[in-house]
Amino acid sequence: MASISLSSICPSAALSFQEKCKDKTKSSVLFGKEKQPLYMKTKSRGRITMAVAVNTSRFDNITMAPPDPILGVSEAFKADTSDMKLNLGVGAYRTEELQPYVLKVVKKAENLMLERGENKEYLPIEGLAAFNKATAELLFGADNPVLHQQRVATIQGLSGTGSLRVAAALIERYFPGAKVLISSPTWGNHKNIFNDARVPWSEYRYYDPKTVGLDFDGMIADIKAAPDGSFVLLHGCAHNPTGIDPTPEQWEKIADVIQEKNHIPFFDVAYQGFASGSLDEDASSVRLFAARGMELLVAQSYSKNLGLYAERVGAINVLCSSADAAVRVKSQLKRIARPMYSNPPVHGARIVANVVGNPDFFNEWKEEMEMMAGRIKSVRQKLYNNLSAKDKSRKDWSFILEQIGMFSFTGLNKAQSDNMTDKWHVYMTKDGRISLAGLSAAKCEYLADAIIDSYHNVS
């Protein structure tokens, strides 16, 4: 191994190292104007003990990550100076005045917490016990036998994303090689989550562009065709991005084929209460599967239904066939969470526990949820009315009324969606998804004009 001393390359190397390094300008004399460190220049000579690589970075080759397709929309919206601009990008609820909305019951719960002066100690890895109990009861129903039998492993997670990620890590660890089947399309971040968790995935047909509805036969066929023992990712209610949900009869058939193939259902429930306005109704798909004795996973989020977006509150539930399995699974969920974030944030969980645990707050919450879901239903209707009235081509826009939840899949393609943004300053995701939560009654007409123009005049 050749050894070249610094002084043979640069005379000033005779000075003490410490003196040189104190002053940045001196180091540029040492190494010349270029930022290349000495060892890089002499790399071809093999390993050489060289001094000092000042200012070299290991990150030279790092390129800019693409903007997130969903969160990037809000950023673009903020930068737009047009008066007409409309943000139908990210699914965060807005009032008719297009303002963010903090639920009254949340404010009350926070004030109560402030008065109590609660401490900020670490939660256990699995999160706040009162929250975990409340969230499982909300999901399965407080009287569900699966809860009495202690067959559900629940840990608090970082909203829907974090809960999905922990579950994905569980799948990777205990079902190596097993695939997750995800709907085509699905929420953009699902693929990222499974990719980063190194869980292979494939798609099942879901959205039918011809009907702007559910491709039910395609869905069943693809679930059937997958290897036995795959995980099937299902949106519990208010499918994101399409807003298209299976009917109860269709859910039964989906459960049939999943049982037939020994697949494991994996529900993403991000909109419980937000879709129909009823917590119980929106949980009916999950409860249907549970009632059949199936084991399943469910990720929950309180971002939308309690408006707790930024507090990152959610849970991962694993319904097992025995209490013993639930205990073991819970311990392994904790083992995954510990090296990710140690224990989950306390504030949002306390809010949920306080709201659900207090009968008055709970009722108030249900009312506010009905109000939010109601506003969305009414703008859906208004948008449809405007589209029907203004579209001279007599295209049937009724699919909009059949969809449910915060989002609507307009059927617009990428070019048409771009037109929405470029010409009409309507911000949406490129898959044609609009967030009705960001739409006011006052803007329905404008939006209808934009959609009609984009649909008919752009291809």
Place this chain on the structure above:
Amino acid sequence: MALRTPITKRFISSSHASRSISSWWKHVDPAPKDPILGVTEAFLADPHPDKVNVGVGAYRDDNGKPVVLDCVREAERRIAGNLNMEYLPMGGSNKMVEETLKLAYGDDSDLIKDKRIAAIQALSGTGACRIFADFQKRFSPDSQIYIPVPTWSNHHNIWRDANVPQRTFHYYHPESKGLDFAALMDDVKNAPNGSFFLLHACAHNPTGVDPTVEQWKEISYQFKVKGHFAFFDMAYQGFASGDPERDAKSIRIFLEDGHLIGCSQSYAKNMGLYGQRVGCLSLVCEDEKQAVAVKSQLQQLARPMYSNPPVHGALIVSTILGDPDLKQLWLKEVKGMADRIIGMRTSLRENIEKLGSTLSWEHITNQIGMFCYSGMTPEQVDRLTKEFHIYMTRNGRISMAGVTSGNVEYLAKAIHEVTKAA
């Protein structure tokens, strides 16, 4: 509970048939209890009146009670009724990150002025280390991480789950209960050029043993010679000496030497925000453009893990650090906590010595920060727990934050009992 399984299932291969009747999760073993957090669980379950918890590193006042700092309570009052619970950006609260960088890099840091630091809000120290470990895996896939022996146990979990192979370097010297500096330097020299090292910026966890300023300078120099990457985990800034500037000295030495470091910061201890999960991950880059690119990649790692970080704790931090009076109050309260711990170190040592122990206990006062590496064996620790209802981790680590004037004599007596010659 019988499963309603259609008849067709029985004709599927036997391995699947057995699954349809029993659970998918048969092969899932119970996980071992977390060695640190499991201690508190055991403590809580113990009904004994004299029980002492010197396990997890959460600060307690002299009555053994958790503390919420006054500056935090005030900040909470100010942010109550906050009208905005909208998602933070993926990189978290910019305001909070700015203030946090000043703490680590210095108020007048050129790196901050030149926007050369890629930084995101993280889920406390754990989250910052994990995102860094994932980043290291993604962008230096062939690299390993050198971890000191011993270290916080979760460090091993973090880099393992990130699939980054681990090596160790010498750190703690059991005979002197101090730093094994010579062996540490050998390991630094013998590691391949350009290796990644995890360093504790101050108040090493679990030993409480920190290099001196001179030793840090030598370590920094050798890192330059070898082209190593320094990742600092700074979980106790302010908590070690009582002075945040002083506690950041190791980092400042490396920065003066031109290292492009990485840093994890946590507000769990120094602001008492444990359960809020507030921290920051930063990476020093060559220039602003690179910092923007690196930050975008850090966000790309955060998005499929939790999308964006929690807001409440970040608001508390930015409210406090953004208000000169509140910041002064915070600095005073941090010093108060550090001083109480330093006082308890002295008291514990004196009490044990008073009992006539023939062993040396000077390491109790030589070590710094929340933890004292007592040198007790796992068997001695087990005796402490079984006979005296004293809870600590089996590596002999005492969380000094759990020591009070009310329990220090009892603790000293118990330690003396289990360590004295038979």
